[in-house]
Amino acid sequence: MKTQVASEAVFYWDQQHECMPRERLEQYQLEKLRAQLNHVHERSPFYRRKLDAAGIRPDDIRSMEDLRAIPLTDKEELRVSQAEHPPWGDFGCITPREAVRVFQTSGTTGRPVRIMISRKDWHETFYEQFMHYRCGFGLTEDDVLFVPFNYGLYIAWWGFQTTMEKAGLMIIPGGGLSSKDRLRAMLDWDATAICGTPSYLLYLAETARKNGIDLPVSRVRKVVTAGEPGAAILSTKKAMESQWGARVYDDLGSTEGGNFGHECVLQQGTHVIESMYIAEVVDPETLQPLQDGQNGELVLTNLCCDSMPLIRYRTRDLVRFNRIPCECGRTGLRLDGGVLGRSDDMFHFAGVNIFPTQIQNLLHEIDEFSQEYQVVVPRMGSGAHLRIRVEPANERISGDQLKKARDFLVEAVRYRITVTPEVEVCDIGALPRVEGKARRLIRET
Ligand SMILES: [Zn+2]
Known part of the structure; x- marks a missing residue:
């Protein structure tokens, strides 16, 4: 499905859910939530303990009000679970035999958390999430994506690349090269899109200038950024857009939480994939729910992942909710300005929160x-x-x-x-x- 807004075509991946009235969407989310709670209750000893202790029976959750009775999950609990039950902890729902991918968090706030991903999640759930991103960013089979990242335990661009190649984009693997060689490969192979952390993409633009490369006349027209708030900070976004001569789009996700948000071509806030997540915003100190328009901590419930779904997970990301439908036609929740910061004292460097x-x-x-x-x-x-x-x-x-x-x-x-x-x-x-x-x-x- 394709409609025209301003000069950019708008694509949807799942128009039915992306453009659904809120009431119907919430009913759909509650149905998925009950199924997910039954799944974790059955397969995750960690969540079985938590739900039983709170007296929650999955089938009793009938409203968003009921959802708030479910205890929050904190990253520290995941660490404790993995320390007590090494190496995977007892919060996941799959055995190592069922996993096809493993990653670990960057260890920003302590010991890294390891995660396992099943074949179904890697090839179907992640695919679904990143197809929302692809359509949001307006990437098509005509695009050639340059991916400058190295093989490792950090999840970074793995999922995005896997989905983009499945979707028919041409991928240029840019790992194992110097920044200068990356620029050369990107230009030689006619890349039209690139992904990276905002700080690295700014560094790459500086390297281009030093080497007499004029990026704005290159074929690159879309830049996808993640790992730091940069794409959503207007001054950083503008700097990247003018240095690259390209549109810059925000990609939100985390190793343990999955891929939950993307900008659309209109760049008016980051859309949350509400058919796959329930998002709440709470006061980070009192943990009470906040109104739309107020800054607070994002709490996410993963409705689709089977491997290690997190329920009411405290992301520590500061966000501001906006439920006014976007001009692109999507009716779901947007995060104004993407992620505004962290609820703890923290800084971002080279794609890592420190x-x-x-x-x-x-x-x-x-x-x-x-x-x-x-x-x-x-x-x-x-x-x-x-x-x-x-x-x-x-x-x-x-x-x-x-x-x-x-x-x-x-x-x-x-x-x-x-x-x-x-x-x-x-x-x-x-x-x-x-x-x-x-x-x-x-x-x-
Ligand atoms: Zn939009």
């Missing part, structure tokens, strides 16, 4: 350094490394010991936080001491 406290936790393991530290986040797109400033614990530590400790910290950050930092060992007392909350984080602008 908390200063993660670095603090690592310093606790290194006797040669004091507990004073600063994290310097370079300007988005500068290509510079994250910098960590530390101090020796005392004057007796030798230069050799400091060098070893520094190398250890670089490796630990690389392994546990998945970014490679530069570590600067300052003189004792060089870092500022303040009363109360220290200024650990410095953002370069």
Whole structure:
């Protein structure tokens, strides 16, 4: 189905549900929810315990009000479950034998969470979700997608690429190349679309300028970004659009939560795939539901995934709901401005969400350094490394010991936080001491 809005064609993947009146949509969601609750009650010991303890019987959930009686799920509970029942925990609904893919979260707020995906979820559920994205972004079989990412445990563009190739786009695999070679391959093979984190795409644009490549005259007309809020931050989006000479679209998802939102060609907020998710917005402190238009934490219930579906999961993403139908014809929920930030103290770097406290936790393991530290986040797109400033614990530590400790910290950050930092060992007392909350984080602008 194709209609025309402004100069861009609008495509739907599942027009029936995307354009359904809310009342009917909610009835549909409640039906899916009851089936999902029965599924987790039967197959996930974790959810069986939680539902039984709250006295919830899946078939009794008849309204959105009833849904709110179901306990929330927090990422820490998933970590505890995996620590107690290694390596997968007991919250999932499949056995390793049923899984075809494994990934792990970036470990932003602690130990990474491992997830398994069944054949059905990988080839059908993810496909369905990313077909919503494909249609939302207006990508077609005529498009050639350049995918600059490396083979690894981070989910990043795996699902998107798998679906796009199934949908008939040509894929150019851009892993294992330098940024300059990626640009060359992208141009040589006539890519029309590219995906990446906003900071990497800005860096790539800067690399192009330095090498005399004029991106706006290239064939690239669509840029898909995920992993950081960039696409939804208007100034970042505008910078990317002018540097690439292309439209930039927001892609929302997480390793454990799946792929729940995409912009449409009109770029007026991020559409939530409500036929596959129930989204709620709550006050992150009181956990009470908020009104549309208020900023709060996004809580998601996965209605379609069979492998490790999460029920009323606290995403920690700050969002603002808008239920006014979009001009594209979709009647479902939009997130104004995509993800507005995180409900905890956190920063984004190289596609990874990082908390200063993660670095603090690592310093606790290194006797040669004091507990004073600063994290310097370079300007988005500068290509510079994250910098960590530390101090020796005392004057007796030798230069050799400091060098070893520094190398250890670089490796630990690389392994546990998945970014490679530069570590600067300052003189004792060089870092500022303040009363109360220290200024650990410095953002370069
Ligand atoms: Zn729309």
